[in-house]
Amino acid sequence: MKLSRFARLACLLVAGMLLAACQHEAATPWQLTDISGHMPDLAFQLTDDQGKTVTATDYQGKVALLYFGYTHCPDVCPLTLAHLHVVMQRLGKVADGAQILFVSVDPARDTPAALHAYATAFDPHVIGLTGSPADIEALTKRYRAAFSREPGKEGGSYDVSHSSGIYIFDAHGKARLLATPTDSQDKLVHDLHLLLSPGGAT
Amino acid sequence: MKRYLLWLGLTALLAPAVQATQADQIKASHAWIRLLPADLPAGGYVTLDNQGSSAATLVSVHSAAYASAMLHQSTTDPAGNSDMHMLDRLIVPAHGQVSLAPAGYHLMLQQATHALKPGDTVDITLDFADGSHQRVPFQVRPANATD
Ligand SMILES: [Cu+2]
Numbered sequence: 001m002k003l004s005r006f007a008r009l010a011c012l013l014v015a016g017m018l019l020a021a022c023q024h025e026a027a028t029p030w031q032l033t034d035i036s037g038h039m040p041d042l043a044f045q046l047t048d049d050q051g052k053t054v055t056a057t058d059y060q061g062k063v064a065l066l067y068f069g070y071t072h073c074p075d076v077c078p079l080t081l082a083h084l085h086v087v088m089q090r091l092g093k094v095a096d097g098a099q100i101l102f103v104s105v106d107p108a109r110d111t112p113a114a115l116h117a118y119a120t121a122f123d124p125h126v127i128g129l130t131g132s133p134a135d136i137e138a139l140t141k142r143y144r145a146a147f148s149r150e151p152g153k154e155g156g157s158y159d160v161s162h163s164s165g166i167y168i169f170d171a172h173g174k175a176r177l178l179a180t181p182t183d184s185q186d187k188l189v190h191d192l193h194l195l196l197s198p199g200g201a202t
Numbered sequence: 203m204k205r206y207l208l209w210l211g212l213t214a215l216l217a218p219a220v221q222a223t224q225a226d227q228i229k230a231s232h233a234w235i236r237l238l239p240a241d242l243p244a245g246g247y248v249t250l251d252n253q254g255s256s257a258a259t260l261v262s263v264h265s266a267a268y269a270s271a272m273l274h275q276s277t278t279d280p281a282g283n284s285d286m287h288m289l290d291r292l293i294v295p296a297h298g299q300v301s302l303a304p305a306g307y308h309l310m311l312q313q314a315t316h317a318l319k320p321g322d323t324v325d326i327t328l329d330f331a332d333g334s335h336q337r338v339p340f341q342v343r344p345a346n347a348t349d
Contacts, residue, residue, distance in 0.1 A: 071238070074245040074311075075276045076284045078236055078345055079304040085346040117239040121345035164284040180282060181305065 029194060031187040032168070032177040039167065039175035042066065044139045046103065049116035049128035056173055062099040063195050066167040068145050070106035070160050071118045077102075078122070080164065080181055085123040087188045094196045097171070100126040105140065106160050107133055143167055143175075170195055223334035227254030228294060230328070233340040235311065236304075236347060237318055246271075246309030246326060246340055247349070249301045252294040259331035260292040267324045269313035276305050286310070291331070304349055320344040 028034060042056040042064055056064075065084065069077035081102065088095040102119055104110035107130045110118075115128025130136070145163035168177040168191070177191055233248040252258050263271045273289040284305075292307060294300045302308050309326065318324065322342040327335050 071242050073286075074236065074238060074243040075274070075286060075308050076278075076305050078238065078245065082236075082346045082348050086348055114240060118242070118345075121239050123346065159286055163282055164278055165282050181278065181284075 030177060030191050032179045032183055032191045035167075035175050035178045039178075040142055041175065042169045042173040043142070044103075044129075044131075044135065046129040046131035046135060046139070047112055049112045049119055049130075051112040054129070059099050059101070060173055061171050063097055063171055063192065064169040064173070065098060065100045066103065066143070066169065067100065067165075068103050068105050068140060068163055070104050071110050071114055072106065073160070076164060076181070080166070081122040081126060083181075083185055084126070084166075084188075087185050087192065088123050088125050090185070090189045091192060091196070094193065095125060097196045098125055098192060102126055102128050103136065103139060104128065104130045105136060107131060107136055168192070168195070221256075222254055224254075224256075224258035224330035224332045225328065225334035225336040227252050227256070227258050228328070228330075228336060229253055230336065230338040233326075233338050234347070235318075235324060235340045235342050236345060237320055237342050238345050241314055244311045244314075245304065246311050247302045247304065248309075248338060248340070249299065249303075250294050250328075251299050252296060255296050257296050257298075258294045260294065260328055261290070261331050262329045263309055263326055264329065265311070265324060265326040267315055267318070267326075268311045269315060270311070271326065272310040272312075274308050274310040276308065278305070318342050 042059070045053065045055050048054045067080060069080070081100075084100055088098065091098070100123065102115070104115060110128070110130050112128070112130060115130055119126040119128040140163070145165065164181050166179040167175060168179065170176050176195065179188055229251040231249045231251070234246070236245045236247075238244055250260070260273065263273065265271050273292055274286050275289055276284055276286045278284040288310075289307070292300060300307065320342055324340045324342060325337050326340050327337045329335055
């Protein structure tokens with residue numbers, strides 16, 4: 001008798017813990033890494049792939065996906081952009097509320113024209129951005145996305161080591177999520193859908 | 203006639219003892235190139251199956267379609283910084299498989315000798331450590347192709 005009462009109490013306790021776990025789950029609907037409050041708002045002054053000077057406010061009202069790369073990167077950058085292309089396709093119509101900002105960390109070679117050809121080869125939502133080395137460095141530092149130029153090789157070619165994360169900002173320019181290249185397309189589709197739905201972002 | 207028969211018999215006897223070349227042991231599949239605009243370097247990918255009982259070592263690649271073709275590897279450190287470097291060799295273990303796939307091993311293909319478009323096929327020759335070669339047809343795919 002005593003034992004059964006104890007068992008009932010234990011059951012209640014476990015049920016209570018499970019409920020708490022569920023409620024905790026509901027409080028964080030994100031599948032990617034939540035960086036709200038840990039990274040500064042989107043801010044920059046760069047040149048877009050049409051040669052126009054742009055700032056972060058030009059993209060206000062859109063969910064922005066910030067990614068650092070360079071066009072002479074034949075492996076990792078195209079893989080990330082090809083994945084984002086599939087994600088945009090899966091999002092369908094709501095994808096039009098998103099903008100992928102591909103910021104070059106190799107401004108010496110990445111002219112607006114070169115970036116335009118590169119960006120459009122992947123997805124219509126991709127915009128290439130370049131600028132002065134100082135402005136680009138300031139932006140990478142703002143998001144702690146280190147990059148460095150590797151020692152030169154013969155023929156003047158070189159590689160650039162760069163951060164592979166995708167920083168996601170809501171329509172108000174607030175940093176919200178961080179995706180890594182190993183995060184699945186499913187996670188990106190899930191979280192972007194939430195961020196892009198009316199009321200879901202706030 | 204008698205000598206000829208003897209010679210035939212000898213070669214038949216010797217044949218099984220002749221080692222297959224490394225190139226003979228390798229079955230290449232899923233070979234493709236991610237084409238980027240404006241003659242930017244392109245990545246080449248292929249799956250190599252070694253059906254032999256000894257390792258095969260890929261030491262270089264070459265193609266009439268590119269002035270420069272190299273073996274490369276992309277790596278990402280725990281901090282999330284990615285990087286690529288050249289490889290001197292790539293070993294395919296006996297009865298093993300090595301995949302050249304996005305964000306890992308790849309062929310770095312530079313300076314196309316003529317304009318390419320998706321749907322084209324480009325022959326790339328794999329050079330092995332024992333001096334043997336295998337010519338593999340690679341499918342040219344658009345920039346936003348996924349593996
Ligand atoms: Cu490479």
